[in-house]
Amino acid sequence: MSHRKVAIVTGALGGIGSITCRELVKNDYLVIAVCRVRTDEEMAEWRDKYDLTTRDVKSFFMDVTDNQACAVGLKTIFQEFGHVDVLINNVGITRDSQFKKMNFEQWNQVINTNLNSLFNMTQPIFQAMCEQGFGRIINISSVNGLKGQFGQTNYSAAKAGMIGFTKALAYEGAGKGVTVNVVAPGYTRTPMVAAMKPELLENITSQIPIKRLAEPSEVAAAIIYLASTEASYITGETLSINGGQYMS
Ligand code: CAA
Numbered sequence: 001m002s003h004r005k006v007a008i009v010t011g012a013l014g015g016i017g018s019i020t021c022r023e024l025v026k027n028d029y030l031v032i033a034v035c036r037v038r039t040d041e042e043m044a045e046w047r048d049k050y051d052l053t054t055r056d057v058k059s060f061f062m063d064v065t066d067n068q069a070c071a072v073g074l075k076t077i078f079q080e081f082g083h084v085d086v087l088i089n090n091v092g093i094t095r096d097s098q099f100k101k102m103n104f105e106q107w108n109q110v111i112n113t114n115l116n117s118l119f120n121m122t123q124p125i126f127q128a129m130c131e132q133g134f135g136r137i138i139n140i141s142s143v144n145g146l147k148g149q150f151g152q153t154n155y156s157a158a159k160a161g162m163i164g165f166t167k168a169l170a171y172e173g174a175g176k177g178v179t180v181n182v183v184a185p186g187y188t189r190t191p192m193v194a195a196m197k198p199e200l201l202e203n204i205t206s207q208i209p210i211k212r213l214a215e216p217s218e219v220a221a222a223i224i225y226l227a228s229t230e231a232s233y234i235t236g237e238t239l240s241i242n243g244g245q246y247m248s
Contacts, residue, residue: 001081001082001083002030002081002082002083004028004029004030005028005029005030005085005086006029006030006031006032006081006082006083006084006085006086007024007029007030007031007032007084007085007086007087007088007227008031008032008034008077008084008086008087008088008121008125009021009024009031009032009033009034009088009090010034010035010062010064010088010089010090010091010117010121011034011035011090011091011092011140012031012033012034012035012059012090013033013035013038013046014090014091014092014190014191014192015188015189015190015191015192015193015216016090016140016185016188016190016216016219016220017033017035017088017090017091018046018049018050018216019050019216019217019219019220020088020090020216020219020220020223021033021050021052021057022050022051022052022220023217023220023221023223023224024086024224024227025052025056025057027224029085029086029227030056030058030081031052031056031057031058032057032058032059032060032077032081032084033057033058033059033060034059034060034061034062034064034073034091034121035059035060035061035062036061036062036063037061038059038061043059060073060076060077064091064113064117064120064121065112065113065116065117065120066120067119067120070117070120070121070124071120071124074121074124074125075124078128083128083132084125084128084129084135085129085132085134085135085136086135086136086137086138086227087121087122087125087129087135087136087137087138088138088140088223088227089117089118089121089122089137089138089139089140089162090140091113091114091117092113092114092140092142092155092158092159092192093109093110093113093114094110094152094155094192095107095109095110095154095155096151096152096155097151098150098151099153102153102154106154107153107154109154110154110155110158111154111157111158111161114155114158114159114162115157115158115161115162115165118139118162118165122137122169125137126169126172126173126178129173129176129177129178130172130173130176130177130178132177133176133177134177134178135173135176135177135178135179136178136179136181136226136227136231137166137169137173137178137179137180137181138180138181138182138183138223138226138227139162139163139165139166139180139181139182139183140162140182140183140184140185140219140223141159141160141162141163141182141183141184141238142155142156142159142184142185142186143184143185143186143187143240143242143245143246144156144159145158145159145160145161145162145163145184146159146160146163146184146238146240146246146248147245147246147248159184162182163182163184163238166180166181166182166236166238167236170235170236171236173235174235177232179226179231179232179234179235180235180236181226181231181234181235181236181237181238181239182237182238182239183219183222183223183226183238183239183241184238184239184240184241184242185214185219185241185242186208186213186214186240186241186242186243186245186246187201187204187205187208187213187214187242187245188213188214188215188216188218188219189213189214189215189216190216193213207245208242208243208244208245209243209244209245210243210244211243212243213243214241214242214243218241219241222239222241226239
């Protein structure tokens, strides 16, 4: 049983996930870092890089696309820590391709990882949050879920789907102390964005009014705020952090 607030972060080892874990620890949370299987060495390297200790961050290897694996994994987490206060559905992948060339595998991988994971991770936690009278569910979408993006029909569909899920679940959590919100980052300085062809990224950056990428810490700051007790009157909302690239 943890006396600290417990926050689960999926995709914990990614660009936004890592900094979010670090900021949650700074704000006194016990963090459960959910990621795919890694070696002890890889986990130790990650913790060193972000100045994290095993006292503050517990790692759980879970396939977020596997409904049963999530049910079993989350049961273990409840048994071990007693409660979950914050769930950050941050995991996300890209399989960019023009739609005419996209195969079903590329479609499915993105929908399973980015959207179906919301069902798998949230369902076992949501009811417990309602019963304890407090919960924060924060879903990390994208500017491209709001505006669409050439080559991302799969990704934009999943990221837009997260917003619909959020608004619908917000009704069910309202009045029970459980808020459900979206943070929609723009192009952020992460390995995912760094993997883009430089000329494509330069072209996109030149169209962003603030003329630079977002920093992961700027996204994490919004997540920390939405997780706080002060944010208890914000639910069903989408908070864009995109340098003015898309104003909705
Ligand atoms: N709008 C209209 N047409 C476009 C276009 C655009 N934005 N981008 C490319 N095209 C056109 C090109 O002009 C070209 O036309 P012609 O054949 O007439 O010359 C045609 O489409 C082919 O372009 P590409 O050579 O780029 O096509 P490709 O098949 O080699 O690559 C792609 C397609 C993989 C989708 C590539 O364009 C790409 O990587 N685009 C970037 C997608 C993107 O922004 N991904 C974000 C990743 S980061 C992320 O997702 C994080 C987040 O949340 C923001």
